[in-house]
Amino acid sequence: xxxxxxxxxxxxxxxxxxGLRVVLAPDxxxxxxxxxxHYDVGFRSEPVGRTGFAHLFxxxxxxxxxxxxxxxHFRHVQGSGGTFNGSTHFDYTDYFEVxxxxxxxxxxxxxxxxxxxxxxxxxxxxxxxxxVKEEIRLNVLNRPYGGFPWILLPPVLYDTxxxxxNGYGDFVDLEEATVEDCAAFFxxxxxxxNAVLTVAGDFEVDAAIALVHKHFxxxxxxxxxxxxxxxxPAPTSEKRADHQDRLAPxxxxxxxxxxxxxxxxxxxxxxxxALASVLTDGDAARLRQRMIYRDELVTxxxxxxxxxxxxxxxxxxxxxxxxxxxxxxxxxxxxLAVVDEEVARxxxxxxxxxxxxxxxxxxxxxxxxxxDRLATRTRAIGACELLYGRGELAAELPTMIAAxxxxxxxxxxxELRPDSRAVLTITPSGxxxxxxxxAA
Amino acid sequence: xxxxxxxxxxxxxxxxxxxxxxxxxxPPLGRQRDGRAPxxxxxxxxxGLRVVAVRKxxxxxxxxxxxxxxxxxxxxxxARSELMAATLLAGTAxxxxxxxxxxxxxxxxxxxxxxxxxxxxITGNALVSGLPVLLDVLADSLxxxxxxxxxxxxxxxxxxxxxxxxxxxxxxxxxxxxxxxRYGNHPITRELxxxxxxxxxxxxxxxxxxxxxxxxxxxxxxLVGDLPPQQAVDxxxxxxAGWTSDREAVRLxxxxxxxxxxxxxxHRPGAVQSQIRLSAHAVPxxxxxxxxxxxxxLVFGGYFSARLPENIREDKGFTYGAHSFxxxxxxxxxxxxxxxxxxxxxxxxLWETRHELGRMVVSxxxxxxxxxxxxxxxxxLGIALSSQAGLASSVLAIVVAGLDLEWLRGHPARLAAxxxxxxxxxxxxxxxxxxxxxxxxxxxxxxxAPMAALGGVEVP
Numbered sequence: 001x002x003x004x005x006x007x008x009x010x011x012x013x014x015x016x017x018x019g020l021r022v023v024l025a026p027d028x029x030x031x032x033x034x035x036x037x038h039y040d041v042g043f044r045s046e047p048v049g050r051t052g053f054a055h056l057f058x059x060x061x062x063x064x065x066x067x068x069x070x071x072x073h074f075r076h077v078q079g080s081g082g083t084f085n086g087s088t089h090f091d092y093t094d095y096f097e098v099x100x101x102x103x104x105x106x107x108x109x110x111x112x113x114x115x116x117x118x119x120x121x122x123x124x125x126x127x128x129x130x131x132v133k134e135e136i137r138l139n140v141l142n143r144p145y146g147g148f149p150w151i152l153l154p155p156v157l158y159d160t161x162x163x164x165x166n167g168y169g170d171f172v173d174l175e176e177a178t179v180e181d182c183a184a185f186f187x188x189x190x191x192x193x194n195a196v197l198t199v200a201g202d203f204e205v206d207a208a209i210a211l212v213h214k215h216f217x218x219x220x221x222x223x224x225x226x227x228x229x230x231x232x233p234a235p236t237s238e239k240r241a242d243h244q245d246r247l248a249p250x251x252x253x254x255x256x257x258x259x260x261x262x263x264x265x266x267x268x269x270x271x272x273x274a275l276a277s278v279l280t281d282g283d284a285a286r287l288r289q290r291m292i293y294r295d296e297l298v299t300x301x302x303x304x305x306x307x308x309x310x311x312x313x314x315x316x317x318x319x320x321x322x323x324x325x326x327x328x329x330x331x332x333x334x335x336l337a338v339v340d341e342e343v344a345r346x347x348x349x350x351x352x353x354x355x356x357x358x359x360x361x362x363x364x365x366x367x368x369x370x371x372d373r374l375a376t377r378t379r380a381i382g383a384c385e386l387l388y389g390r391g392e393l394a395a396e397l398p399t400m401i402a403a404x405x406x407x408x409x410x411x412x413x414x415e416l417r418p419d420s421r422a423v424l425t426i427t428p429s430g431x432x433x434x435x436x437x438x439a440a
Numbered sequence: 441x442x443x444x445x446x447x448x449x450x451x452x453x454x455x456x457x458x459x460x461x462x463x464x465x466x467p468p469l470g471r472q473r474d475g476r477a478p479x480x481x482x483x484x485x486x487x488g489l490r491v492v493a494v495r496k497x498x499x500x501x502x503x504x505x506x507x508x509x510x511x512x513x514x515x516x517x518x519a520r521s522e523l524m525a526a527t528l529l530a531g532t533a534x535x536x537x538x539x540x541x542x543x544x545x546x547x548x549x550x551x552x553x554x555x556x557x558x559x560x561x562i563t564g565n566a567l568v569s570g571l572p573v574l575l576d577v578l579a580d581s582l583x584x585x586x587x588x589x590x591x592x593x594x595x596x597x598x599x600x601x602x603x604x605x606x607x608x609x610x611x612x613x614x615x616x617x618x619x620x621x622r623y624g625n626h627p628i629t630r631e632l633x634x635x636x637x638x639x640x641x642x643x644x645x646x647x648x649x650x651x652x653x654x655x656x657x658x659x660x661x662x663l664v665g666d667l668p669p670q671q672a673v674d675x676x677x678x679x680x681a682g683w684t685s686d687r688e689a690v691r692l693x694x695x696x697x698x699x700x701x702x703x704x705x706x707h708r709p710g711a712v713q714s715q716i717r718l719s720a721h722a723v724p725x726x727x728x729x730x731x732x733x734x735x736x737x738l739v740f741g742g743y744f745s746a747r748l749p750e751n752i753r754e755d756k757g758f759t760y761g762a763h764s765f766x767x768x769x770x771x772x773x774x775x776x777x778x779x780x781x782x783x784x785x786x787x788x789x790l791w792e793t794r795h796e797l798g799r800m801v802v803s804x805x806x807x808x809x810x811x812x813x814x815x816x817x818x819x820x821l822g823i824a825l826s827s828q829a830g831l832a833s834s835v836l837a838i839v840v841a842g843l844d845l846e847w848l849r850g851h852p853a854r855l856a857a858x859x860x861x862x863x864x865x866x867x868x869x870x871x872x873x874x875x876x877x878x879x880x881x882x883x884x885x886x887x888x889a890p891m892a893a894l895g896g897v898e899v900p
Contacts, residue, residue, distance in 0.1 A: 120457065
């Protein structure tokens, strides 16, 4: 059994006068650099009537800025040998580039220009509404299990608009978005004091700091918005909903549970992550062993913390899910009963030391692999710095998971209560050979 | 610098987009440092297995790729090979399925197997300290996978369910249609087995297929990680010494050349979005025209700053993504263009795609487009090789192509030597509209009329 180790990060920090927090993670092992900007705004901050706006706005941030006409951002990143992307999450939006190290200053310039003065035009807004609608058709409307469970489960588990609504957005809301909405959203949420800039890879620290000052110091200061609490009480009964999916060939379900606030109870949250691994990571995991191979109830089952499939990616409230796909002749309740039985067994008896060590070893390997990709490492550092104030957390998960005890996993299992959860079922409803009409 | 209170004085979009200083100049690129050339050993073991081991520090991990050519001409081969792969790592005489997983997990290791009509690939990774366990489980499975009757039976049921899931995905439907359109009845078109063929497979047939087909001669194993390459080779030679066979792994029969022709419209009733999948003949990495073709493809649709996505996404909003890429097989290569687009703009998107293909001939890549594509090709290669997993997959791809690590290292220089004239010639030869065939999968009730009117489309 290997000793549990974790990637080592040598983070340097500074905060500019305009409030921008900067994290540097030097690593000269390969001649590449990455730059990421994380803004403290996600789906949960969208106003009523503007579902999908945070993601739509992410698209607009690629549409040009004062020094860069439309298409220039992409062309300059890729024409420098680099790659780029952005993504919108429940609590944050990130933008990143990975490039040959010779392009570091160019990447900083590109991020600074759109943080300072993005071009928001009616024409680009209409164009990107069309693009986002195609993205939603691709990932949700035109495929089986579209939005399962990240769009479909939250409205069952949560009551408030912030936590329950569809982060991709309704077509009607997207179409009603205006340039004025975009301007107000930028001024409110894209202040430098509401962002974290992460620079990782092959550079000299002092030179990189000088370049950060050169390009970001004159981004005008604006006050960071006051972040509201999105807390809401856990459900006091089991909540259920069914979704008819005309493209799905097999029934499925997702169970959602609330988890401890990672900001105040990191150990409790981490115990849920370990529990999810004990339940479904690998063929020897408890639910896979029992439900796929012993009882032959399901074709697949998986558990995890975080609606995007990764933990430590949101603030409170966050969600643990157990999802399964099963044959039509197996009822949801009979599968759920087995889930509950296995979870109760963990709550009563705990788990073995070997199960915990296996979980820790797998997480250690997973984190090393993730961190070996510079883009993944940079984005994880930025997200942890933004959400929890500690970029180091991105590398500490294996040792945190290694510290979880059998008692903590048993306590976590005891909290997966049937009377405080959401169950979303997917019912195939297509007639043979019939695909659905446009749902929008 | 004055702080602006957005609550009291909301700025307009025009005010947000301007600063007193005005537009600023793009900083130049700095001087690029070269990466260190990794130490490697490229050899053939006594059992005939080609092994390439590469040292790549950074994280204390190893990445393993084992590729076994695994073609078969019989109609039932896909069903047998899928079940063989599904039970290959599900137990041996020494370990049951649970023990395989437990041993791997303790070592911080993972192993998985997948097949397609061309090859079996076993992908693995482990903490360096877990390499002996990883190799032991691999060798145990290669030489002694039990394919127990109950495991085969359970995996048959799961496979039938997974096939139903896969065939409900638009991308799978489109891929199957494209394969048939360009390759007819060649074995490469039989990617997913038929459910009735799965039902008929016996455990004996699965065991026989492994014994005859999963063999070292003709196969390649790449191991990249934080250990000296000779040490890796020694570990592999020791662990895999018992994996032997007189047979040679079965390669895919040569594919017919992709020839241009009408696009086939495939009906998917009520679909809200269509899949456009086009293809043309291309040349593999061993061909002297390859670097120029690589750049011509980038200019057309091989990255985001390319003509096709800039037109049908960033200008017209027809799609979320439009791509073209080179797809390599044992014998050669094909160019593939793909985009998904709403039903009401599908005909227009197909028209614009053809228009952009035509422009590759009549308005060939400019100096600026050519140079940007070249910088991207060099830079993105460096990024891909900067992680162990990326390096392992890249090395496997070039070894399968009949090349070696020296080729990979020399590729930036090869790209630097390409002239614009060569890219223009490659564009005219490989991206001409007349060279392209393909499929559109979508709602023919809506699409038939406009597509028939465009011409060059075979409607149902």
